[in-house]
Amino acid sequence: MALAPARSVVRLRFAGDRGDYWRLVIRGNALQAITLGIYRFWLFTDMRRFLWASTEIDGETLEYTGTAVELLLGFLMAIGILIPVYALFFLASLEFGFVSRLSGIVAIVVLAGFGQYAAYRARRYRLTRTVFRGLRFHQTGSPVLYAVRAMLWWIPTLVTLGLAYPWMVANLERYKMRNTFYGNVSGTFAGAGWRLLVRGLLIWVLIVGPLAAGIAGAMSTIDWSAVGRALDLGSAEGALDALRSNERIGLGLARLITGFSGSLFFGIILYPAYQAITMRWWLGGLRLGTTLATSDLSMGDYYDAYLRYLLYVFLFSIAFSIVAGAVLGFGYMASRGQADFSRMPLPHDVFAAGSAIVAYVIYILGCSTIYQVVVKMRLWQVAVEAMLISNLGALDHVQASEATSSAVGEGLADALGVGV
Amino acid sequence: MTTNGTGIFYDGRTSDRQEVTVEVGDDAVRVSALSGPVLAQWRFAEIAPVAIPAGGLRIGLAHATAAARLEIHNPTLAAALIGRLKPTDRTGLTDRRTRIKVVAFSLVAIATLVASAIWGVPLLSDRIVPHLPVALERRLGAAVDMEVRRALDTSTDGKSFECGIGDAQSAVAARAAFTKLIAHLEEVAGLSLPLRAVVVRRIDANAITLPGGHIYVFDGLLTRADSVDELAVVLGHEIGHVAHRDGTKAVLETAGLSLLFGMLLGDFTGGGAVIVAARTVLRTAYSRAAEAAADEFGANLMYKVGSDPHALGAILLRISGNPGATTSFHFLLDHPQAQERADAIARIARPSPMRALLTPAEWDALKNICAGG
Numbered sequence: 001m002a003l004a005p006a007r008s009v010v011r012l013r014f015a016g017d018r019g020d021y022w023r024l025v026i027r028g029n030a031l032q033a034i035t036l037g038i039y040r041f042w043l044f045t046d047m048r049r050f051l052w053a054s055t056e057i058d059g060e061t062l063e064y065t066g067t068a069v070e071l072l073l074g075f076l077m078a079i080g081i082l083i084p085v086y087a088l089f090f091l092a093s094l095e096f097g098f099v100s101r102l103s104g105i106v107a108i109v110v111l112a113g114f115g116q117y118a119a120y121r122a123r124r125y126r127l128t129r130t131v132f133r134g135l136r137f138h139q140t141g142s143p144v145l146y147a148v149r150a151m152l153w154w155i156p157t158l159v160t161l162g163l164a165y166p167w168m169v170a171n172l173e174r175y176k177m178r179n180t181f182y183g184n185v186s187g188t189f190a191g192a193g194w195r196l197l198v199r200g201l202l203i204w205v206l207i208v209g210p211l212a213a214g215i216a217g218a219m220s221t222i223d224w225s226a227v228g229r230a231l232d233l234g235s236a237e238g239a240l241d242a243l244r245s246n247e248r249i250g251l252g253l254a255r256l257i258t259g260f261s262g263s264l265f266f267g268i269i270l271y272p273a274y275q276a277i278t279m280r281w282w283l284g285g286l287r288l289g290t291t292l293a294t295s296d297l298s299m300g301d302y303y304d305a306y307l308r309y310l311l312y313v314f315l316f317s318i319a320f321s322i323v324a325g326a327v328l329g330f331g332y333m334a335s336r337g338q339a340d341f342s343r344m345p346l347p348h349d350v351f352a353a354g355s356a357i358v359a360y361v362i363y364i365l366g367c368s369t370i371y372q373v374v375v376k377m378r379l380w381q382v383a384v385e386a387m388l389i390s391n392l393g394a395l396d397h398v399q400a401s402e403a404t405s406s407a408v409g410e411g412l413a414d415a416l417g418v419g420v
Numbered sequence: 421m422t423t424n425g426t427g428i429f430y431d432g433r434t435s436d437r438q439e440v441t442v443e444v445g446d447d448a449v450r451v452s453a454l455s456g457p458v459l460a461q462w463r464f465a466e467i468a469p470v471a472i473p474a475g476g477l478r479i480g481l482a483h484a485t486a487a488a489r490l491e492i493h494n495p496t497l498a499a500a501l502i503g504r505l506k507p508t509d510r511t512g513l514t515d516r517r518t519r520i521k522v523v524a525f526s527l528v529a530i531a532t533l534v535a536s537a538i539w540g541v542p543l544l545s546d547r548i549v550p551h552l553p554v555a556l557e558r559r560l561g562a563a564v565d566m567e568v569r570r571a572l573d574t575s576t577d578g579k580s581f582e583c584g585i586g587d588a589q590s591a592v593a594a595r596a597a598f599t600k601l602i603a604h605l606e607e608v609a610g611l612s613l614p615l616r617a618v619v620v621r622r623i624d625a626n627a628i629t630l631p632g633g634h635i636y637v638f639d640g641l642l643t644r645a646d647s648v649d650e651l652a653v654v655l656g657h658e659i660g661h662v663a664h665r666d667g668t669k670a671v672l673e674t675a676g677l678s679l680l681f682g683m684l685l686g687d688f689t690g691g692g693a694v695i696v697a698a699r700t701v702l703r704t705a706y707s708r709a710a711e712a713a714a715d716e717f718g719a720n721l722m723y724k725v726g727s728d729p730h731a732l733g734a735i736l737l738r739i740s741g742n743p744g745a746t747t748s749f750h751f752l753l754d755h756p757q758a759q760e761r762a763d764a765i766a767r768i769a770r771p772s773p774m775r776a777l778l779t780p781a782e783w784d785a786l787k788n789i790c791a792g793g
Contacts, residue, residue, distance in 0.1 A: 029688075031519065035526035037688035042522055053470075060437075063470055063478075065487065068522075079683055090675075093563065131487040133437065134430025183435060357693050364690030398435040400486065 010389045014381040015061065016054025021377055024050060029369045033361055041071040051377070052130065055384050058392055065136075066129035074125075078118075085110075109151070116147035120176075127180060135400050141179030149175060161208055166200065167193035169278070173285065182288050183398035190292070191285025199277045206266040214259015221252035272302040275379075283387050290394045297386035305378040312370045320363055331355075425497035427451070429459060432486030442492060444500050449479075451490055460488065464504050477501060533680050537702050541676040542709065545669045554613045557668050561632020564667070568630060572622060583619040583639060583790035594789035597782035601652065604777065608724050609659050617655070619789050625739045629658045631667030639790040644739060648778045648786075649731040653722050657732065660717030666710045673706050711755045712764065719765050726775035733762025 028043030045068040052064035089107050124139040153168040170193035177189035276299040283295035429440040429451050440459060443450040449467070451460040468482040470489065477498040478491045492498045573581040584595045602617045615633045622638040629635050635658045637651075645651045661667065677699050686695040719729035740758040756764070778786065 031523060032688045033690070035523055036530055036685040036694065037691055038526040038529065038685070039522060040688055042519070063487075063489075065470075079679075082683075083679070131489070133435040134432045134487050134489045135435050136487055353697075357697055360693045361690040364693075365688070368689035395435055396437070400433050 008390065010058045010392050012384045012387040012389065013056040014054055014384045015056045016050060016377075016381070018373070018377070021047075021050055022373055025369050025372050029365050029372075033365055038072075041068040041075070044068075045071065047372070048126075051380055054381075057132070057389065060133055063131040064126075064129055065131055066125065070125075085114075113147045113151050116150040117143045120146040123176065132182065133395075135183040135398060138181050138401065139176075139179050140181070141175065146172075146175060162204060163197070166196035169193070169196065169282075170285075173282065177286065180288075181401060182395065184401045185289040185395065185398050187289075188287040189285045190287055191281050196278065196281045199281060200274065203266075203270045203274050203277070206270060207263050210259045210262030210266065212259070214256045214262070217255035217259065218252035221248040221255070272306050273299055276302040279379075279383055280386070283383060288395065291389060291391045294388045294390070295383075295386045296388070297383065301382040301386075302379065305375050305382070308378075309371060309374045312374055313367050316366055316370060317363075320366065324359055327355075423497060423500040425492065425494045427490050427492040427494075427497070429491075430487075430489045431459060432484070432488030440490075442490065442497060442501075444497065444504060449490070449501060449504075460490075462490075467505055469502075469505065479505075530685065533685060534698075537677060537680050537698075538705070541673050541680070541702075542669075542706050544676065545672040548672060549665045549669050552665075552668060557665060558613065558632040560668060560671065561630050561634050564630045565632070565634050568628075568636070572620065572636070579621060581620055583621055590785065590788065590791070593782075593785040597778055597786040598789065600782065601648070601777055601786070602655070604725060605652065605655055605659055605721065609656075609663060609721055611659070611663055613662070615659070615662065621790055627654050627658050629661040629667060631665070631671070633662050635659070635662070641735075641739075642787055642789065645735060645787075646738075647731065648776070648783045649722075649728045650735040651786075652725070652727050652777050653718055653729060653732040654735065656718030656721040657714045658718075659721060660714030661710070663717060664710065664713060666714065669710070670706070674703065677702055708756055712761075715756075715761055715765060716768060719768050725777065727777055728774065729765050729768075730762075732765050733758075736761055 024046055025043075028039065028046060031039040032043060045064075045066060048064045048066065052062040055062045089110075120141070120143040124143075127137040127139045130137045150168075150172055153164075153171065156164040157168050170189070170191055173189040173191060177187040180187040276297060280295050280297035283293055283297065286293040423444040425442050427440055427442040429438045430436070431438070438459070439454055441452050441454065443452070448461050448463045450458060451462075452458050462479075462481060466481050466483070467479050470478045470480055476491060476493050478489055479501070480487060480489050492501065569581065584591045584598065598617070598619060602615060606615050611633070613633045615635060617635040617637065619637045619639060619642060622636075623640040624638050625640040625644045627635065627637045627641055635655070637655070637658075641654060642651065645654075681695045681698045681702075686692070686698075715732065718732060722729040722731070736758040755761070
């Protein structure tokens with residue numbers, strides 16, 4: 001085989017077969033149900049192996065070398081870490097009765113910090129299990145510092161109603177990428193926060209706008225002079241009465257609800273757009289040494305994936321109700337005919353409750369299976385195929401660098417339900 | 421016999437792509453540079469294939485830290501090599517044998533965890549709780565008490581939640597009667613922590629016990645009790661919960677169940693329903709056992725104070741209304757059914773010397789404890 005000719009810009013290729021992935025995910029999810037979730041480590045590993053192996057860069061595919069047993073052990077260790085933490089929360093809420101109201105908030109903040117810590121370690125695990133051309137990726141940097149950084153960034157993001165979000169993402173990505181290595185070549189992230197802001201500003205306006213307008217509209221219906229008079233009398237109760245006695249309270253409430261529904265509507269409708277914009281911006285900011293990525297990701301592909309998902313779930317629901325109805329019908333006929341429930345080991349209410357649970361699990365798991373293929377895999381494929389790499393030749397003679405990592409981070413992320 | 425061909429080799433030290441000659445020998449595959457020198461020699465037993473899209477074969481060493489890889493795109497050579505490797509799935513995915521093994525081990529694990537939930541969790545909590553300091557239980561009780569009060573106190577008519585407070589003559593008399601009854605039962609029961617029993621304004625015919633010796637007697641129970649014995653026997657049952665520290669046990673058991681079902685098992689989409697069902701069935705099973713034990717404690721206490729243990733059966737059957745009704749959701753009841761409880765009491769009750777716990781006047785005052793403001 002001849003060496004590839006001089007490459008200027010290389011487009012990534014997705015080499016996976018969708019049918020294979022359907023088979024893998026359906027079988028994996030069925031086994032998950034049978035094993036009450038224990039099989040997920042094997043399913044996730046297979047999904048990653050498939051997706052990595054399907055990602056082809058100039059004729060060379062990525063390789064995922066992680067194993068399910070590592071994930072299982074990581075999960076068990078994470079449980080070992082989390083149990084004392086939960087126990088501590090419980091004892092603290094008893095010991096300091098007056099902060100027991102606060103302990104909920106404290107728990108959320110601490111667990112969110114744990115989640116960030118876990119996400120960073122999980123990323124390191126996945127990178128060290130990613131092989132390209134015989135070399136591993138790896139990640140340096142401190143997961144604790146990363147978690148602190150991520151948590152602190154939430155303050156300006158919340159204060160600015162999300163306007164600071166692009167800078168938060170850019171800053172965290174810079175931290176992650178400058179600690180990312182392929183062999184001895186380190187990465188950088190070139191995406192600028194303001195660029196993401198400009199591209200996403202319309203979405204922000206459409207989501208925050210209606211809610212803000214609703215709140216402002218509701219405020220304008222309040223008779224402030226009456227509230228002022230009541231406050232002058234020095235009674236908060238009086239102020240509340242003044243608010244309550246206002247006949248336009250209904251109008252104010254209607255405006256508030258309209259604003260909120262508008263925000264919700266745009267939030268749902270624009271979610272794929274937000275995902276596509278962020279993904280395109282992120283892909284375009286990735287650098288590894290002097291090798292750089294650009295992306296011509298199309299928003300339409302994202303909408304296509306989600307619409308297809310809705311269609312498939314609709315069809316699946318129809319098929320499911322037909323099958324479930326038939327089973328129910330046969331069950332009913334059997335109960336009127338030959339089958340004598342009083343002679344069955346389980347009374348028939350128990351039987352009914354049991355089959356309802358089984359049906360529910362099958363339906364929900366079915367929808368989740370469709371989602372994993374029609375949305376998750378499709379979006380991976382779309383992102384891969386939209387990625388262009390310049391100066392790939394700079395990665396032709398990279399030296400290896402030693403690094404491995406444990407799967408505790410993945411386990412923590414799994415136990416905490418942090419999406420990975 | 422050897423088969424020769426070409427392949428692409430990455431040595432795991434650099435990302436250099438090297439064209440190589442590949443010789444499949446008797447027990448190993450030998451990789452040589454085109455210029456001659458041997459780059460690697462891998463024994464078949466140590467080789468693991470790696471996931472790669474159809475049409476090629478990629479192999480590496482199973483337990484090496486360096487990720488050296490050999491890729492073969494020539495089908496004949498690939499087939500020759502696959503024939504020599506130990507049987508493996510060349511997609512690199514989890515193979516059939518591993519899948520079966522994982523499912524089998526998982527089923528064993530589930531059986532073990534379910535067995536731990538049925539027998540281990542109550543056994544552990546029975547062993548641990550007696551060693552927990554009373555102070556801890558009282559703090560737990562104080563925390564739970566606040567929540568329970570907030571949840572139960574639904575009165576909006578301005579009347580206090582607790583009955584029999586204030587200086588009115590009737591309130592003082594009612595309080596005295598209640599205190600006398602409680603003090604007598606408490607003394608005979610010999611508890612490790614003081615009782616804090618109150619009558620509260622709720623129309624349900626019920627009484628509840630919280631950790632730390634808190635007992636709430638609902639007014640609805642008091643109005644439906646025909647005699648002081650009927651009230652005393654319910655109190656005896658609740659005091660049984662206090663003596664057995666059932667509230668604290670329930671906290672431990674709930675935590676144990678959450679660990680088994682929720683953290684270790686059931687973490688998959690749609691698994692929530694399975695978890696809720698399993699936890700509900702098990703928690704009510706623990707609860708039924710605790711209730712039966714409290715009934716027994718109550719009956720013995722009644723015998724000791726010279727009251728009638730059968731009163732429990734009488735009041736239970738009156739409250740439940742229809743003693744004959746049965747349900748196939750029996751396994752979802754947290755208390756044993758009324759008739760069953762009455763029968764169980766009848767089995768353990770012995771004839772006891774009857775003594776009145778309160779005078780008729782005291783009983784009248786107590787019955788009307790919630791009538792005042």
